[in-house]
Amino acid sequence: MDYQVKLDSFTGPLDLLIHLIEKDEIDIYDIPIAKITEEYISYLATIEELDLDNISEFMLMALDLLQIKAALLLPESNVYSSEDDYPEEMGQGEDLQQELVERLVEYRKFKKAAQTLCEWENLQKNIYYRSVQEEETEEFVLGEISIDRLVAQLQKIMKKKEVKKDLTRVIILEEFTVEERMEQIERMVLASSVPIEFNQVFLQDKNRLAIITSFLALLELIKLKRIKVQQVDAFAPIRINSCNDGKAERNE
Amino acid sequence: MLLPLFELILVMTERLKEMNEQELSKVLEALLFVAGKEIKLEKLVDVLQLEEKVIQQALFHLQKEYQRAQRGIQIREIAEGYQMTTIPEVAPYLEKLYKSVTTTTLSSAALETLAIIAYKQPLTRAEIERIRGVKTEKPLNTLLEKGLIREVGRKETIGKPILYGTTNLFLQHFGLKDLTRLPPLTEGKFI
Numbered sequence: 001m002d003y004q005v006k007l008d009s010f011t012g013p014l015d016l017l018i019h020l021i022e023k024d025e026i027d028i029y030d031i032p033i034a035k036i037t038e039e040y041i042s043y044l045a046t047i048e049e050l051d052l053d054n055i056s057e058f059m060l061m062a063l064d065l066l067q068i069k070a071a072l073l074l075p076e077s078n079v080y081s082s083e084d085d086y087p088e089e090m091g092q093g094e095d096l097q098q099e100l101v102e103r104l105v106e107y108r109k110f111k112k113a114a115q116t117l118c119e120w121e122n123l124q125k126n127i128y129y130r131s132v133q134e135e136e137t138e139e140f141v142l143g144e145i146s147i148d149r150l151v152a153q154l155q156k157i158m159k160k161k162e163v164k165k166d167l168t169r170v171i172i173l174e175e176f177t178v179e180e181r182m183e184q185i186e187r188m189v190l191a192s193s194v195p196i197e198f199n200q201v202f203l204q205d206k207n208r209l210a211i212i213t214s215f216l217a218l219l220e221l222i223k224l225k226r227i228k229v230q231q232v233d234a235f236a237p238i239r240i241n242s243c244n245d246g247k248a249e250r251n252e
Numbered sequence: 253m254l255l256p257l258f259e260l261i262l263v264m265t266e267r268l269k270e271m272n273e274q275e276l277s278k279v280l281e282a283l284l285f286v287a288g289k290e291i292k293l294e295k296l297v298d299v300l301q302l303e304e305k306v307i308q309q310a311l312f313h314l315q316k317e318y319q320r321a322q323r324g325i326q327i328r329e330i331a332e333g334y335q336m337t338t339i340p341e342v343a344p345y346l347e348k349l350y351k352s353v354t355t356t357t358l359s360s361a362a363l364e365t366l367a368i369i370a371y372k373q374p375l376t377r378a379e380i381e382r383i384r385g386v387k388t389e390k391p392l393n394t395l396l397e398k399g400l401i402r403e404v405g406r407k408e409t410i411g412k413p414i415l416y417g418t419t420n421l422f423l424q425h426f427g428l429k430d431l432t433r434l435p436p437l438t439e440g441k442f443i
Contacts, residue, residue, distance in 0.1 A: 014384065054386065061385070106383060107385065110437070112438060114366070120435075124425060126341075129288055129335060130285070130336070
């Protein structure tokens with residue numbers, strides 16, 4: 001080979017084949033399979049570092065090429081040509097080659113289109129427009145409040161409780177499970193005639209684990225659409241509603 | 253800053269019925285300026301309460317006006333809407349102003365994958381891989397991350413594989429008015 005190109009400069013075996021065909025200025029519909037196969041394989045052989053992620057496809061193509069080459073070398077199948085007992089799984093050389101050519105032609109169309117797109121992409125880089133800071137950035141919205149805000153609230157609560165940390169206690173017992181807490185919160189929400197405040201959920205929680213358990217329970221309830229969290233404006237308290245009659249309560 | 257302008261636009265839209273095209277083109281100019289990204293024609297119809305044709309006509313004239321006056325700003329049709337952008341010639345100065353605008357381009361594998369999706373959508377990963385002859389998971393993920401393609405549904409076959417299609421951002425990214433403006437697929441050689 002008179003020059004070397006890295007394998008990763010080709011996006012796949014078809015890309016490499018197209019490269020070899022065009023380098024030799026071969027008519028794609030009339031590929032000298034033996035020659036191309038040889039070039040293809042010797043090309044693979046020059047690769048020192050095998051990128052295992054991609055190499056299997058390149059190898060498979062080598063096998064395909066060898067198969068076509070072999071099939072083409074078989075004596076003319078006059079014996080079978082019009083017979084039903086032609087061993088189909090062998091595939092006639094010409095058929096296999098035709099199939100490969102079709103794939104190459106199809107692939108090349110898109111490769112060309114991709115090239116044009118690449119040019120357009122570069123043109124596009126020279127065009128600027130005003131970037132308005134929109135509130136459109138997709139936040140994970142829970143009901144009507146973003147997860148970020150909930151987490152910020154949670155951190156506040158954690159900090160407050162931290163002060164009262166009981167240093168003598170070494171083993172933290174799991175006082176309740178997320179499921180139990182879910183039930184408690186839901187009961188609390190349903191029992192109250194007005195929406196309860198976010199902080200109320202954590203009133204009885206004495207340690208981080210308890211707070212986190214409560215928070216997980218809250219998220220789970222939101223996910224199951226059993227409760228709704230809302231905040232009227234940025235500094236208003238976060239309120240928790242039951243989902244069934246949430247609207248009615250909010251309008252009070 | 254934004255609010256008075258919007259109010260102005262609102263006041264003007266109320267008077268639209270008596271508005272001549274000169275006035276309409278002022279409003280359109282203001283809308284396009286404030287929006288930054290493209291505004292869809294239907295949105296303009298909704299805002300202006302005027303017929304599509306009238307708006308299109310006014311936009312066309314506005315476009316020509318900018319061209320004739322050789323401004324640094326242009327109005328172009330993109331992603332099924334209209335957008336006010338700078339002209340390409342001034343790019344070097346804008347780059348200097350914003351220094352660090354090194355936008356990364358897509359890899360050849362990603363571009364190939366994107367081209368296949370653009371023409372053949374909706375289609376599955378397996379269908380893309382059949383054309384490319386190589387695994388396509390990575391380029392697909394890149395394209396999804398960049399928002400150039402999206403999942404558009406599931407194919408009704410075994411395993412219900414995900415179907416992919418291009419997004420509005422795809423049109424925007426390549427400066428396309430709509431999908432009919434894709435480069436034609438030809439069989440010719442490269443070089």
